[in-house]
Amino acid sequence: METSDVKRLRELEEENARLKKMYADLAMDNHILKDLFTKKGWALPPKCLKPEIKIKIGIKSTPNRLRQSKLLNQIASKINR
Secondary structure, eight states: OOHHHHHHHHHHHHHHHHHHHHHHHHHHHHHHHHHHHHHHTOOOOOTTSOHHHHHHHTOOOOHHHHHHHHHHHHHHHHHTO
């Protein structure tokens, strides 16, 4: 290995460590928010479901659910700053 290869490898390892730490922080924030929502009794919006699946299983978009969704989005936007 040449010197430039070693330097590039070291840079990639540092970047990888930084990204792993960033992921761990975000995963922890996500876990904390889920715990908070569970303890408060707030329903987490099932965003991964397609609209036709939501209709089949009876999930309706109520004003309360919309408020919770807006609150979740506000919290997420504050975390991402």
